[in-house]
Amino acid sequence: MGSQTFDFLTDSFLFNNNVIAHRFSDFSEQELLSELNNYREFCISRQSELEQEISTNASSLKIVSGLEMPTIGLLKQSAFYINQYVINDPVFSFGHRENEFSKVLKHSQGISEEPLDRKKLSEIVSYMNQLTPMVTADYVKFLPINHFLETPEQLPILYSEKLFSDVLPxxxxxxxxxxxxxxxxxxxxxxxxxxxxxxxxxxxxxxxxxxxxxxxxxxxxxxxxxxxxxxxxxxxxxxxxxxxxxxxxxxxxxxxxxxxxxxxxxxxxxEVAWKTFIASRYEASYLTESKFIFDLLSKFFPSENGIPTNTANIFLNMELPFLEQVDISALMEIRMNYGEEFQNFRLHLDKQFKDLRLIKDPEELKIKAENAMHELNEVQIHAINQKISQIRKTSAFFDAIILSGSLLAASQGSDWSVAELSTVLATAARGYKPFIDYSNQIRQNPAFFLWKILKKSAR
Structure with missing residues (x-):
């Protein structure tokens, strides 16, 4: 499905790799500001369509990120369990300009207005560019979440006889x-x-x-x-x-x-109320790296810690060394083409992590979670490789049977008895059935999704 915002950026010089590498040095400040403003206006005019891109995904395994630019590693790790990841659009936010009042206040402090930060812009568009396979696979969605939180052009004048002590309970x-x-x-x-x-x-x-x-x-x-x-x-x-x-x-x-x-x-x-509202609108979970915000939400806005939420929390807090081997394009391709195997992998994680909700000791929780992942990443993948070896042997034998059948067809003038023909066909059938059985067993293995990604990434 992709994204309308990426369609715009792909046609814009903002996503031109050569332009990014030279940090937009061929463009004037005004040209950059104009293009950023065009992008903002495009996003605002397509707000309902951008939201619809997220709403059409009926899965509840979604995350609205409280992190402005989640690391590539975190997004790859999330992709092994989370169905969709919604991120604030950093190009949209970068295009927001300070109002005149803020500029005057800075000037009063001796802080002059700085030119547009081309290095920062290059980092932002490079980041988004790297995530193109994830956007194409409808896993990552960029949305101007922070638009509501931006400082308005006209600042309101506020007054409180209680010095705003009553703004919150x-x-x-x-x-x-x-x-x-x-x-x-x-x-x-x-x-x-x-x-x-x-x-x-x-x-x-x-x-x-x-x-x-x-x-x-x-x-x-x-x-x-x-x-x-x-x-x-x-x-x-x-x-x-x-x-x-x-x-x-x-x-x-x-x-x-x-x-x-x-x-x-x-x-x-x-800010927290707005982002959790966005998350609830899309039946998603809100992810934050701030322990302060986590404690705030846990204390005053507790939610039911169901099995999927519990699994996601444990899985995303684990260190997974194999992620370094994982290629983004391979990961997204396997997710799209092996949906049933992806679901088997997630259900297995739910099963393994379900009882860990009762563990309060962080060190014990870490050890048990690592043991569960070791079972998948080492034991089950080893079992898959053994099955692959058996399939190869069966396949070689089956190829020999097919060759015999070809020779039989080519020598119809030979004196083949009914008994000999029946033996050849029966042998072929016995070879074909194990081949199918082994293939099914491999695909049903909960680690097949992980095995397939690692195998494709290694090419």
Whole structure:
């Protein structure tokens, strides 16, 4: 089936390998921005069709990724169990431009607007290009999930008499509070982009992080604001914002820190709520690498840990050295052409991992899961190779019988008795039946799917 977005990109210079290798050096900034904007408009105009591409897959074994760009290794590993993997479209997100207000704020800090990051763009399109076989096989789907989370062109003006302390239920706020890390932020005078985190103290810039929430932070700047009313009937006013050097008084600082904390909590909650909503819309599971988000969902939005979810969690957390041998194109081809064998492999994993849900000790769980995979990757594949050897012997014998039959047909003038003819035909039938039996046994082996992929990848 493929993807409409990949149809667009394939026809665009964005997917031209030679252009990517030279990091788009032959194109001006404006040309790049224009093409990225064209792609965004295309995706937005085809939103319902892109969603339909996912909805037409009726399987519940789907993942909506909380990882912006899952590694190739993770996607290959997931492909041994998961039916479909939905990822936020990184080219769409890269094409989002900062609004004018954000640019002005950065300028006030001495941070000049940087040109488009061609190296980053090259990495993104190269990543998507590598996944073409997965997209063609309808395993990977790119969707502009983060469109809803992008900063709007016109920023809303928000006000709360309670400093936004009521934006979330109290138990949620308490959970965030137990995990928050807040620092004062100091910028280098010569290089405003270089920052130094300090113990929280009265200042004009702070940053929030949360324990076990990887590579995410939420920063705030305290400006002095002056408002002047322009038109009361139309609610128009003018505001001037100035970054002062003198420190705020204690009460102002505490209120600002509290308000910023609640705003950070709401940002995280909105992102998680949106992505889990997308997952539920497609009857998919939501995957996150953040233990903080995992704990948040487990504590406040627990879901039934059924057998497929349990299998996926165990399997995706395993180290599988054989993945290095697996070729993406071979993996996708076998998935498409050996659907029944793929299902046998998944059902076997469910059976092997089903009782592991009761194990609480991580080390014991790891050992038992590794033993189950060893059974597939070593014992069962060895059994398949033995059967293959038997088939080859049977095939050689059967070929000899066929040769005898050919000779018989070619020498009809010879004196063949009915008994001799019956013996030849019976022998041929006995040779043919084991051949079929062995073939069926091999294909029914739960490791056949894995064996077939490794064999094709090795070519």
């Amino acid at each position: 109290k138990p949620l706020i308490e959970f965030f509070h137990k995990n928050v890390i807040v620092n004062s932020l100091e910028r280098s005078f010569d290089n405003p982009q270089a920052i130094n985190l300090k113990r929280l103290q009265p200042c004009r810039e702070i940053i929030f992080r949360f324990k076990n929430h990887i590579n995410r932070h939420y920063g705030y700047i305290l400006y002095k604001s002056d408002f002047s009313l322009l038109d009361e009937q139309e609610s128009k006013f003018q505001v001037s914002m100035q970054l002062e050097k003198n420190l705020p008084d204690r009460d102002t600082f505490i209120n600002w820190v509290d308000q910023s904390f609640y705003s950070s909590c709401k940002q995280i909650y909105d």
